[in-house]
Amino acid sequence: MKNGNRRRNAAVFLICAAVILLAVTASGILLEEAAVETDFAEKNLPPSNRALFGTDWMGRDMFARTLAGLSLSIRIGVLTAVVSGIAALLLGIAAATLGRKVDAVISWCIDLVMGIPHILLVMLVSIACGRGFAGVVAGVALSHWPSLARVIRGEVIQLRQAPYILTADKLGVSRLKIVRRHMLPHIMPQFLIGMVLLFPHAILHEAGVTFLGFGLSSEQPAIGVILSESMGYLTTGKWWLALFPGAALVLVVLLFSVAGEYIRRLADPASAHE
Numbered sequence: 001m002k003n004g005n006r007r008r009n010a011a012v013f014l015i016c017a018a019v020i021l022l023a024v025t026a027s028g029i030l031l032e033e034a035a036v037e038t039d040f041a042e043k044n045l046p047p048s049n050r051a052l053f054g055t056d057w058m059g060r061d062m063f064a065r066t067l068a069g070l071s072l073s074i075r076i077g078v079l080t081a082v083v084s085g086i087a088a089l090l091l092g093i094a095a096a097t098l099g100r101k102v103d104a105v106i107s108w109c110i111d112l113v114m115g116i117p118h119i120l121l122v123m124l125v126s127i128a129c130g131r132g133f134a135g136v137v138a139g140v141a142l143s144h145w146p147s148l149a150r151v152i153r154g155e156v157i158q159l160r161q162a163p164y165i166l167t168a169d170k171l172g173v174s175r176l177k178i179v180r181r182h183m184l185p186h187i188m189p190q191f192l193i194g195m196v197l198l199f200p201h202a203i204l205h206e207a208g209v210t211f212l213g214f215g216l217s218s219e220q221p222a223i224g225v226i227l228s229e230s231m232g233y234l235t236t237g238k239w240w241l242a243l244f245p246g247a248a249l250v251l252v253v254l255l256f257s258v259a260g261e262y263i264r265r266l267a268d269p270a271s272a273h274e
Helices: 002-030 032-036 062-097 100-114 118-128 132-143 146-159 163-170 175-211 223-236 240-267 269-273
Strands: none
Touching: 002 032, 002 062, 002 240, 032 062, 062 100, 062 132, 062 146, 062 175, 062 223, 062 240, 100 146, 118 132, 118 175, 132 175, 146 175, 163 175, 175 223, 175 240, 223 240
């Protein structure tokens, strides 16, 4: 009974988390124009009923800018996580099923990418791709696939020794059919969990690279841009310029992280018998 309550609570949390993230994303898109509107008569206002998160040195509403920045970060996180996840799935399966030479090449690529700090690799790829939205997406997507690819490779290598897969191979079933019919359904839970857990890393690295000036352009109301610009005003007592955007970013990252952990519990067959 206790385990049933845990699974029910996990499902309720996931639904609430999805609703919150969708609401933040949608409201951020709707507030994109308000996030860049300036009003110098209302500049540098502290948090109040008139401006919930205060205003900055150009009179821009920090609540609208924070939601717009979070929405942009979530969209980039979803896009890059999906791209990284698909790349990891394809490369992990290829490494485990296409022979030793292919496995050696893909494993070498995994070790190479994992040997470079993520933030540095994201910066280099972003610069090479011209920065901006395309550069950040390319940098984050191309740097976050190795760990999931290694997990999938290990799962597929174990599956290859399963009796039903050995039997299918002896009966002449093609590798593609074996992968599609027998392997994909088994590794799909691990793949989905791994992809969800990529979201917080992608969001943080996007914000970090943008904060350092190698990501999204300063015209966009991104969280990294907001935090970077606010650094010059903290010493003058304008604490709200960094506190609310930074806290909102942390909360979104934690929400994704906890959601991934709950998905792992729901997908784990052993959790039904704890």
